[in-house]
Amino acid sequence: MSDAIVSSPRVGSASTGGLVEVAVLVGALGVLWFVPDFAGDYWLQLGFRTCVYLVLAQGWNLMAGSAGLVSLGTSSFIGLGAYAALGLLNRVGAPLPLALLICATAGGVLAALVSPALFRLRGLYFTVGTLALAELLRLLMVNVSAFGGATGIILQEDPPALPVLFRYVLVLAFLASLTITLCTRTRVSVILRAVRDDEDAAAQMGIRPYRVKLGAFVLASALAAMAGGIQAAKLGAIEPYGMFGLQWSIDVLSMVIIGGVGLRLGPLVGALFVVALGEALADYPEAHTAIAGVILIVLIRFAPQGIVGLAVKLPLIGRVQA
Amino acid sequence: MKHHIGKSLAAAAAATLALSIGVAFADDIVIGASLPLSGPLAGFGSFQQWGYKRAVDQVNRAGGIAINGAKQQVKLIIRDDKTDPNATASNTETLISRDRVVAMLGSCTPALVHAGALVSERAKKPMVTGCDPLEAFKSVRKWNYVWDLFFHEPELAAVPFKAMADLGVKTNKKLAIWHDNGPDGQVIGGKIWPALAKEFGYEVVQNSEFPIDNSQFTSVIAEAKSRGAEVVLVDAITPQAIAIRKQMASAGYMPKVLNIEKGAEPVQFAEALGKLSDGILVGGYWDPAFPYPGAADLAKAFESETKLTSSQHIADSYAAAQVLLDAITAAGSTDSEKINAAIAKTDKSYVVGPVKFDENHTAKLPIVSLQWQSGKAVIIWPKSAKTGDVLFPLP
Amino acid sequence: MPDIGIISSTIVAGVLLGGILALTALGLSIVLGVMRLVNLAHGDFLVVGAYAGLFFLQFTGIDPLIGLPVVAVFVGMLALPVYSFLLAPLAGRGAEAQMMTMFAVSIILENAFVLAFSADTRSIARDYATVPLTLGPITFPLIYLIGFAISVTLILAVHWLVSATAFGRDLRASAVDAQAAATLGVDVKRVQMLTFALGAACAGVGGTLMGAAFQFGPSSGGAYLLNSLAVVVLGGLGNVIGTLIGGIALGALQSIGGLTLGDGYRDLVGMALFLLVLAFRPDGFLAKGRT
Amino acid sequence: MDRPPLLEVKGLVKRYGGLVANDRIDMQLRAGTITGVIGPNGAGKSTLIGLIGGAVVPSEGSIRLDGRDVSRLPASERARAGVGRTYQIPRPFLDMSVEENLEVAQYSIAPFIRATVAREERRALLARTGLADVATLTGRALPLLRRKRLEIARALALKPRVVLLDEVGAGLVDSEITELIELIHSILDARTAILIVEHVIRVVRECCSRTMVLNFGKTLIEGPTADILGNDQVAAVYLGTGGARESQTADGTAPAADSAIHVSAPEAEAQVLAPLTAPASAEAATAPALQFSGISAGYGQARVLQGIDLTVERGQAIAILGANGAGKTTLARTISGVITPTAGALLIDGQDVSGWQPHQIAALGIAHCMEGRRIFPTLSVQENLLIAARGADALTARERLEAVYDLFPILAERKTQGGTSMSGGQQQMLAIGRALMARPRLVIFDEISLGLAPIVMDKLYDALALLKKARMTLIVIEQDVDRALALADHAYVLEHGMFALSGPPRQIAADPRLRHIYIGGAEDASMGELTSIG
Incomplete structure (x- = not known):
């Protein structure tokens, strides 16, 4: 994965580019914060969905782009976050932000717990293993009646209103993007990219690749768990099939691939595209999954670097880039 | 600089969205539904889609509904939720916030119905739904805008016991209960049946819960067989119902009475099993033979239009849509509050029988006991609705 | 504790079912081994096989077991264009591109099933599919025995094909070192295409057997895929005999799990086993030095 | 010299299956010295670097750094303990700039180092290694010598006690080697030891105080560099083998091809090869x-x-x-x-x-007997051969097989074994036989x-x-x-x-x-x- 944007030639220190990026993020947060004041519910709904996807995709992109970890188990952490969030809200009456923080912790801990098994070999086994993990958790949830079995859990109190939820998820997306910025614009980025470029040579430089990969996995999982938590809070009723479903994992994967793996803007563009495509196609209920499939095939085939990669190649935008 | 790309793409995405909005004419009455048209529950979704559409088409053919005195056509927008509650919720959100529906029709099964209903409830848009057993529906919350017409689990659960008593079937009174861990499975199989068994003098020799998509039932069957249960009550969805029947046969287990709730109801159950479906009992809330207005016609219309065998899901969906359309007519307005108030006042006989909502927003549909006989579902109980004699014991 | 008849019946049934599971996983396994591809549409190939068996029976009236070769050829042929038009152009683009493409194929197929055959749950209804077989205290479904026999025969045939024929040599060589194989004259793309088709053909047969023994619908593919993955990991990626043993082990262990914990835990036992094997024996639990 | 050695290797063994790459190597590196290791290709030199650097896990033996046993530590920990290495084929992080390549090492050992301090250190390193002018270029953009310099700079950024240089001279021209030698001398100080594995004798001669010669994984000889390089045995091992030395004689002419054939009846042998050699095409093709x-x-x-x-x-x-x-x-x-x-x-x-x-x-x-043999481990010896007999019928394939077995009888004995279970030489015979099976x-x-x-x-x-x-x-x-x-x-x-x-x-x-x-x-x-x- 060429990381054209991240590794574009730099003049001066790493932090100037980073500061610009942080400033843009803060600016975006500041502007979008006031969206609920003038935008209709529909745009808030789409914004909410995009933000949830963005959080997931940022994490996934960090994993794949930095450590070469291709996961099909995102739903494990979404589901975990969803159950943890509703459990905390229902049983303890925890405030949502606190519940989300605990979700993040739970996601990170789960990632750390399963990593010895999943990191044993590189590549394919990790992918297959994450897929199995999600299925295992789903089966566990379906079977264990303490978690509501197939019925799931229903949020007892009404969730906050949409504008409030939107702002929560906006902050979440901001934090996720900020984290990724920190990972790609500070000295951490050097370590991450070294591991991705050449794990062995990186080890010879004193880097502990296992810990670096674990760090990326834990971080991405914590983000996914928070996304799951806020999604559950919005739904108000969750059950294992919806929250641990393969659909989540596939959605994330397609967002990043469509956007452009390892590219800084890939997750954002991918999330926007997937939300927009889903909305556009849902009006053709008979064949929308088939159409989505065809679009996916065409994009993978003809835009190997995703939409962002394609856009950068276009002469005009390419020049602006340079 | 690079943010330009992101923004231009975002703009392009927004343009795509904008194009897909505004298909409805400005003065249409728009109602929406999110249905499982793909995924494991696609079978239900296709029946519901037909039922909803038929009710709307009939109203439109009759000139539409008078809103503030002017007749308007009704536009029904259906979106596919892929049997994913997340999608049901987002579809409902879109229908309400983008398509500006005045009211919603429900999806199918508690998980999907509730996901959409919670959105409707919060947006204060009325929703009429079927396909969600009433206890499961009530357990979610106190509803203000969502209305459910379907069977009541305790009534459905009682049908096999009442039917066995009335028909005077002779068994050793040893009962095995197998149920999935979905909402209605837990209620019917886990709570109501054991209680009723006691009441009707049966000994529950086995009560097994299994995950809703379990595919192997050999241990469950072997246990029931070894305990000599002659009556087996099952609550499972169709694929599992088929698996159970096949695996019972191939395990050589032949109880005298086999009642499979939920899963044994659609005709695909009988088609998939062929002869093996003979003698299986299932509670039904509708049959073309019901003495309600339009019942026979509905099934005939379905079969002639689709060349498929009808299902009771065409009836509850058709009735739910009619209830909603009648309420809009009664309200004479597209105002949500007025429609909601009109729904509350519903008191009329529909194709599924009389519909009147109680304080929990539920309307119970009357239940009969059906038995599969040579690929046809025959009403064997109660006597008043009977269309054939019971086949006993299970062949 | 259930009696010995139940225990032995359950285990026998589990072993026999495991043989069928092995066949359903075989295609996934060889495609993984040769192409390093997690074929996310594998489950849907099984469903294609099940529909093919069902309609073969409906239109010809011939027993689908006799029609198995036809089903195999049909599903195998269907896989050829998928390989040459969708997968081959992505060679060298990393695992994700091909994996996502197969996922796209999977959702297209699923959608096509719904449009073409409705969402109904189906089953290939034959008498032998529901007849019990009793040997002393042991009772198990006849279809399991039939399916087991067909599966084991087919798996052994594939094993023979892979281990003793020229094609098998090419296949094994391409799997370990495609470049070296190519310079020796092996047309690696052709080998991959035929392997992919062979995998699909096996899936087709497995699908018909599953369709006769159980039930299926347009969206059954997902569950088939996950079960197959468990078998493949247990047996070792790309190992034919390993797949057979993995399948049987999974069937037996799931049965024991179902017996002791309840049927609901069968799949859970499978998945837990799967992760454990992944953690401790990543090459499959009978992998020995086949290096 | 009485100080304990900085790095002490004892009885180091590395086996790959049946192959012994390093066989009981003993070695001591003292601070302030440069030690050379020479030997023919495949003698186990790079394996030795891998073993000391931690990329390769030893089968037996111990490696002590400053008295501490580090032989079981992974590469990352060795790097942190003060072992820096370069690769025979440079492996800079290709998509990162030269400066970032150094940052990797700096930040991994000192994550919280002050940015200004780190920058000063980098500048000094880049100046010392002659990379100051390319600090912002990516690793990919550098030519070979610059990549080698980068590798050295990157190793030095670890502030290592022991520097392992793997074939730094390979592929460089003389003037570049002169620069390189200067560089190597400049990095040596009283607390550092350097180990150089090298083909380029000049580097060894001009840098190393002591030299060790490896052959077939074993230490052939070890001693002061001048003595070692003057040694006849070493010259034989290093410059070639067997008949090779003869070619160095007199007028430097190569012996005729025939003299290299040590078979009793060449004509008969040639006959044996008939099934494996395509006949010269009848039409007198001119191309x-x-x-x-x-x-x-x-x-x-x-x-x-x-x-x-x-x-x-x-x-x-x-x-x-x-x-x-x-x-x-x-x-x-x-x-x-x-x-x-x-x-x-x-x-x-x-x-x-x-x-x-x-x-x-x-x-x-056209047959290609590839570098590194590329024997298929999952195929038996016979299958490895047969796979190359494309399109031949069973009988013809049999004939060719027999011809290969006649040429290399050991393959006939091992025909049912896994292809990679044999020794390196036997595998090479298999690779040659396999190439011939196509009757190229x-x-x-x-x-x-x-x-x-x-x-x-x-x-x-x-x-x-x-x-x-x-x-x-x-x-x-x-x-x-x-x-x-x-x-x-x-x-x-x-x-x-x-x-x-x-x-x-x-x-x-x-x-x-x-x-x-x-x-x-x-x-x-x-x-x-x-x-x-x-």
């Missing part, structure tokens, strides 16, 4: 067997071959020589279609086959003598001589100059992707520039034209 016209080729952005012209006539045996990284293997891969030329045309029998797939080229009767008209032998015992090499080259006798067209790519020249009709010497020399073997062997290209011109000063190539 050469193989022709390169202006071929450029490489991997991704890196252009390895820079417009090569080459003609190989039927029945000709040519040798392609050159240092590591000169492009020999790329040339071989271009012929067999593994690499598609980016410019120029590849003609086989006059037909343009540029862009053909490897299997299509193989079908034309042209065979490319890429580094078949790599890491083999002299006696085994003799056997292999006997076999090649027989093939030549049978009028098979041969392209031999070799590090072992003498053997290759002994066999060939014509030789080409590659340097930086172009032919620096070509001509009949005698002429090439006598050319002082050959020695320069190989040994870095240790003795000769007349390098003008050659350095200009680089």
Whole structure:
């Protein structure tokens, strides 16, 4: 994965580019914060969905782009976050932000717990293993009646209103993007990219690749768990099939691939595209999954670097880039 | 600089969205539904889609509904939720916030119905739904805008016991209960049946819960067989119902009475099993033979239009849509509050029988006991609705 | 504790079912081994096989077991264009591109099933599919025995094909070192295409057997895929005999799990086993030095 | 000298399956000294670096750094303990800038180092290693020497106690080597020890106080560098083997090919080969067997071959020589279609086959005995052979099999074993036999003598001589100059992707520039034209 944007030639220190990026993020947060004041519910709904996807995709992109970890188990952490969030809200009456923080912790801990098994070999086994993990958790949830079995859990109190939820998820997306910025614009980025470029040579430089990969996995999982938590809070009723479903994992994967793996803007563009495509196609209920499939095939085939990669190649935008 | 790309793409995405909005004419009455048209529950979704559409088409053919005195056509927008509650919720959100529906029709099964209903409830848009057993529906919350017409689990659960008593079937009174861990499975199989068994003098020799998509039932069957249960009550969805029947046969287990709730109801159950479906009992809330207005016609219309065998899901969906359309007519307005108030006042006989909502927003549909006989579902109980004699014991 | 008849019946049934599971996983396994591809549409190939068996029976009236070769050829042929038009152009683009493409194929197929055959749950209804077989205290479904026999025969045939024929040599060589194989004259793309088709053909047969023994619908593919993955990991990626043993082990262990914990835990036992094997024996639990 | 050694290696063993790459190595590195390790290809030099650096897990033995046993620590911990290494083929982080490459090392050992301090350190390092002008270029953009410098700078950024340099001189021209030697001297201080594994004798001579010679994984001899380099035994091991030394005699002429054949009845042996050699085509074809016209080729952005012209006539045996990284293997891969030329045309029998797939080229009767043998581990010996007999019926395949077994009887004994269960020499025989199974008209032998015992090499080259006798067209790519020249009709010497020399073997062997290209011109000063190539 060429990381054209991240590794574009730099003049001066790493932090100037980073500061610009942080400033843009803060600016975006500041502007979008006031969206609920003038935008209709529909745009808030789409914004909410995009933000949830963005959080997931940022994490996934960090994993794949930095450590070469291709996961099909995102739903494990979404589901975990969803159950943890509703459990905390229902049983303890925890405030949502606190519940989300605990979700993040739970996601990170789960990632750390399963990593010895999943990191044993590189590549394919990790992918297959994450897929199995999600299925295992789903089966566990379906079977264990303490978690509501197939019925799931229903949020007892009404969730906050949409504008409030939107702002929560906006902050979440901001934090996720900020984290990724920190990972790609500070000295951490050097370590991450070294591991991705050449794990062995990186080890010879004193880097502990296992810990670096674990760090990326834990971080991405914590983000996914928070996304799951806020999604559950919005739904108000969750059950294992919806929250641990393969659909989540596939959605994330397609967002990043469509956007452009390892590219800084890939997750954002991918999330926007997937939300927009889903909305556009849902009006053709008979064949929308088939159409989505065809679009996916065409994009993978003809835009190997995703939409962002394609856009950068276009002469005009390419020049602006340079 | 690079943010330009992101923004231009975002703009392009927004343009795509904008194009897909505004298909409805400005003065249409728009109602929406999110249905499982793909995924494991696609079978239900296709029946519901037909039922909803038929009710709307009939109203439109009759000139539409008078809103503030002017007749308007009704536009029904259906979106596919892929049997994913997340999608049901987002579809409902879109229908309400983008398509500006005045009211919603429900999806199918508690998980999907509730996901959409919670959105409707919060947006204060009325929703009429079927396909969600009433206890499961009530357990979610106190509803203000969502209305459910379907069977009541305790009534459905009682049908096999009442039917066995009335028909005077002779068994050793040893009962095995197998149920999935979905909402209605837990209620019917886990709570109501054991209680009723006691009441009707049966000994529950086995009560097994299994995950809703379990595919192997050999241990469950072997246990029931070894305990000599002659009556087996099952609550499972169709694929599992088929698996159970096949695996019972191939395990050589032949109880005298086999009642499979939920899963044994659609005709695909009988088609998939062929002869093996003979003698299986299932509670039904509708049959073309019901003495309600339009019942026979509905099934005939379905079969002639689709060349498929009808299902009771065409009836509850058709009735739910009619209830909603009648309420809009009664309200004479597209105002949500007025429609909601009109729904509350519903008191009329529909194709599924009389519909009147109680304080929990539920309307119970009357239940009969059906038995599969040579690929046809025959009403064997109660006597008043009977269309054939019971086949006993299970062949 | 259930009696010995139940225990032995359950285990026998589990072993026999495991043989069928092995066949359903075989295609996934060889495609993984040769192409390093997690074929996310594998489950849907099984469903294609099940529909093919069902309609073969409906239109010809011939027993689908006799029609198995036809089903195999049909599903195998269907896989050829998928390989040459969708997968081959992505060679060298990393695992994700091909994996996502197969996922796209999977959702297209699923959608096509719904449009073409409705969402109904189906089953290939034959008498032998529901007849019990009793040997002393042991009772198990006849279809399991039939399916087991067909599966084991087919798996052994594939094993023979892979281990003793020229094609098998090419296949094994391409799997370990495609470049070296190519310079020796092996047309690696052709080998991959035929392997992919062979995998699909096996899936087709497995699908018909599953369709006769159980039930299926347009969206059954997902569950088939996950079960197959468990078998493949247990047996070792790309190992034919390993797949057979993995399948049987999974069937037996799931049965024991179902017996002791309840049927609901069968799949859970499978998945837990799967992760454990992944953690401790990543090459499959009978992998020995086949290096 | 009484201080304990900084690094102490005791009884270090590394086995790969049946292969012993390092066999009970003992070694001591003292602070303030530079130690050299030399030996032929495959002697286990890089394995030794891997073992000390932590990339390779030892089978037996111990490595102590400052008295602490580090032999079980992973590479990352060794780096943190103060072991820095470079790679034989440089592995900078290609998509990162030179400065970032150094940051990796800095931040991994001191994550919270002050940015200004780190920058100062980097500047100093870059200045010292002559990279200041390319600080913002990516690793990918650097030429070989710069990459090597970067690797050294990166290792130094770890502030190591022990620096391991793996073949830093390989592929460099003399002036570059001079710079390199200066650099190496400059990094030595009283608390550091340096270990250099090197082919370029000049580097060893000018840097190392002590030198160790490895051969077949064992320590052959160890002592002060001057003594070691003067040793006859070392010269034999290092410069070639067996008959090779003879070629150094008198007029420096290569012995005739026939003299290398140690078989009793060559004619009979040639007969044995009949099933494996395609008959010279009846129609007196005029086109050469193989022709390169202006071929450029490489991997991704890196252009390895820079417009090569080459003609190989039927029945000709040519040798392609050159240092590591000169492009020999790329040339071989271009012929067999593994690499598609980016410019120029590849003609086989006059037909343009540029862009053909490897299997299509193989079908034309071109066999490629690949570098590193590439035996299929999942196939038995016999299967490894049979796979190459494309399109042959059972009987013909049988005949060829028998012919290969006659040539290499050991393969017949091992035919049911896994292909990689045999020793290196046997595997190489298998690789040669496999190439012949296609009954090729042209065979490319890429580094078949790599890491083999002299006696085994003799056997292999006997076999090649027989093939030549049978009028098979041969392209031999070799590090072992003498053997290759002994066999060939014509030789080409590659340097930086172009032919620096070509001509009949005698002429090439006598050319002082050959020695320069190989040994870095240790003795000769007349390098003008050659350095200009680089």
